[in-house]
Amino acid sequence: MPATDLHLLTEAAVEAGKIATRYSGSTAQRWDKPDGAGPVTEADLAVNAMLEQKLSAARPGYGWLSEETEDSADRLSRDRVFIIDPIDGTRSFAEGSRTWAHSLAIADRGEVTAAVIYLPRRDLLYAAAKGQGATLNGETIRVSAINTLETAEVLAAKPNLQPRHWRQGQVPEFKRNYRPSLAYRMALVAQGRFDGMMTLRPSWEWDIAAGDLIIREASGLCSDRMGQPLRFNNPHPRLNGVIAAGSEVFGLLSEQLEPESPGIVT
Incomplete structure (x- = not known):
């Protein structure tokens, strides 16, 4: 670079x-x-x-x-x-x-x-x-060190909390917040203002590319909704959702998501 x-x-x-x-x-x-x-x-x-x-x-x-x-x-x-x-x-x-x-x-x-x-x-x-x-x-800046979902504040739109997206239909307890810009949501996680963010819908690369690096350089983790690393400049520039947080909250969110659930297409 x-x-x-x-x-x-x-x-x-x-x-x-x-x-x-x-x-x-x-x-x-x-x-x-x-x-x-x-x-x-x-x-x-x-x-x-x-x-x-x-x-x-x-x-x-x-x-x-x-x-x-x-x-x-x-x-x-x-x-x-x-x-x-x-x-x-x-x-x-x-x-x-x-x-x-x-x-x-x-x-x-x-x-x-x-x-x-x-x-x-x-x-x-x-x-x-x-x-x-x-x-x-x-x-x-550095991501939050919160290590329990019960005390976490997570940025997510309401459709992400539908029971079908979570193992056995059990939506974990965390405080949900929302901001209209996806890039800003990711930046707020990097800043430590919020403990995590997620979007389960397919996401355009231009919405998340900058946030991916900023979160990772702030010692956070960032992946698609299946836990796979984000890779960019794909022929079809749309990725399979985003999960981002500090390591503890990231792991807790990832393990409770239902892997067979389809992404939100709204």
């Missing part, structure tokens, strides 16, 4: 924040994507255009995968690839909320090596580079 990759992502994320915050979320022009793929706003497109120009010019040998760019098989031939969500939490952005993020990552042969999650309206910049730890606004 070039030593300046994280610096490049950080600069790009800050510039993305300046662009996005010029728009008033509730008045920004908005469209619904085909096939129920969710909304997109003029801010998403403006941020994406800047990021694609800036990052591709700085690293012309890297591939490109973004929620707001038509996918191309060209990225599959590249060792390194940018994985970008211009605005994670577009619905929240369009409602005028502060809880949305720019999520930027670089994967090297399937493993994320540099990552930034930036929430400009909350002045929160999470960052990590492989082997260098994770930070929030320049200060080192």
Whole structure:
């Protein structure tokens, strides 16, 4: 990994924040994507255009995968690839909320090596580079050391607590919370603000790539819903859910999930 990759992502994320915050979320022009793929706003497109120009010019040998760019098989031939969500939490952005993020990552042969999650309206910049730890606004962060589910606070949408997803239909006792941006949920676990997070539905790579590295560099564990390591730049860039936490809570959540349960497709 070039030593300046994280610096490049950080600069790009800050510039993305300046662009996005010029728009008033509730008045920004908005469209619904085909096939129920969710909304997109003029801010998403403006941020994406800047990021694609800036990052591709700085690293012309890297591939490109973004929620707001038509996918191309060209990225599959590249060792390194940018994985970008211009605005994670577009619905929240369009409602005028502060809880949305720019999520930027670089994967090297399937493993994320540099990552930034930036929430400009909350002045929160999470960052990590492989082997260098994770930070929030320049200060080192670490996952929670909680070791029981009964005392754990876990970020999860309500459908994850359906009994069919848990062994013998027994949903474990933990306090559930929620935040609208998946990238932010992962960052909050890395920060130790929450003890774990999970989503059992298929998850796009651009939503989780940055969070995967930031959690792991904050001494946490991160996997798909079956406990398999997350690998990126797949031909179909969607992974089988996400579980992330400190080691104790991660193990407790993983062992109580029903492996035969289908993922949530909502």
